[in-house]
Amino acid sequence: VAEGVSKMALTGVRFSRSGDKSLTLTATDGESRLGHVVLEQCKVSRKIDYIAKTADLLVGLEFFGRVKVTATEGQLYLSGSGARVRLSLLAGVFPSIARLPKTFDHSISIPAEALATARKVTGYLDSDGILKLQVADGKARFLVEGREVGSFVVAVGKAKAADIDLLLDARWLEPTASLGDTLKVQYSAANSPVLFSAEDRPWLYWLSPVTYG
Numbered sequence: 773v774a775e776g777v778s779k780m781a782l783t784g785v786r787f788s789r790s791g792d793k794s795l796t797l798t799a800t801d802g803e804s805r806l807g808h809v810v811l812e813q814c815k816v817s818r819k820i821d822y823i824a825k826t827a828d829l830l831v832g833l834e835f836f837g838r839v840k841v842t843a844t845e846g847q848l849y850l851s852g853s854g855a856r857v858r859l860s861l862l863a864g865v866f867p868s869i870a871r872l873p874k875t876f877d878h879s880i881s882i883p884a885e886a887l888a889t890a891r892k893v894t895g896y897l898d899s900d901g902i903l904k905l906q907v908a909d910g911k912a913r914f915l916v917e918g919r920e921v922g923s924f925v926v927a928v929g930k931a932k933a934a935d936i937d938l939l940l941d942a943r944w945l946e947p948t949a950s951l952g953d954t955l956k957v958q959y960s961a962a963n964s965p966v967l968f969s970a971e972d973r974p975w976l977y978w979l980s981p982v983t984y985g
Contacts, residue, residue: 787848
């Protein structure tokens with residue numbers, strides 16, 4: 773790791789219940805960045821509060837329809853549409869979700885297709901997987917900057933918001949592919965959590981930007 777630079781080191785995901793029809797999934801590096809998804813239209817028959825080790829099998833794995841979450845001593849299972857994943861339970865401490873903001877200073881709308889294209893480009897350029905959401909002069913765009921092979925720009929459209937550069941880890945943005953065709957992005961500052969959501973979808977996804985220094 774270069775001096776003054778911190779990178780994501782995913783340690784696990786946390787499943788916890790909030791009420792009878794809400795399940796919270798939290799992923800974190802255990803220090804400064806936090807990914808947070810709330811599933812509000814689900815049935816929870818028993819208390820769920822577990823931290824599970826992530827596995828390579830989960831990367832790119834898609835469940836269709838409903839996913840059943842069951843737990844036994846030391847193991848957590850996700851199953852649905854012919855796929856079943858077993859996760860080992862861990863002990864650990866996650867950043868408190870109480871620190872997530874309740875209001876935001878700025879809001880813009882972006883096409884999910886533009887974000888998907890920008891995410892894909894981060895895999896081609898030598899960019900450390902960093903995707904920049906830039907708002908400037910009333911317009912928004914995604915910018916992927918390679919260290920040796922130039923840069924790639926994906927136009928988003930007009931944005932009535934203050935100028936800002938949000939540095940996002942493309943790997944953390946994968947869950948946004950399930951949100952919808954148009955994403956609502958809310959933020960306040962370059963170093964505070966960003967909220968992704970979509971109309972008529974039971975998903976709220978928080979992501980903390982990458983910071984340097």
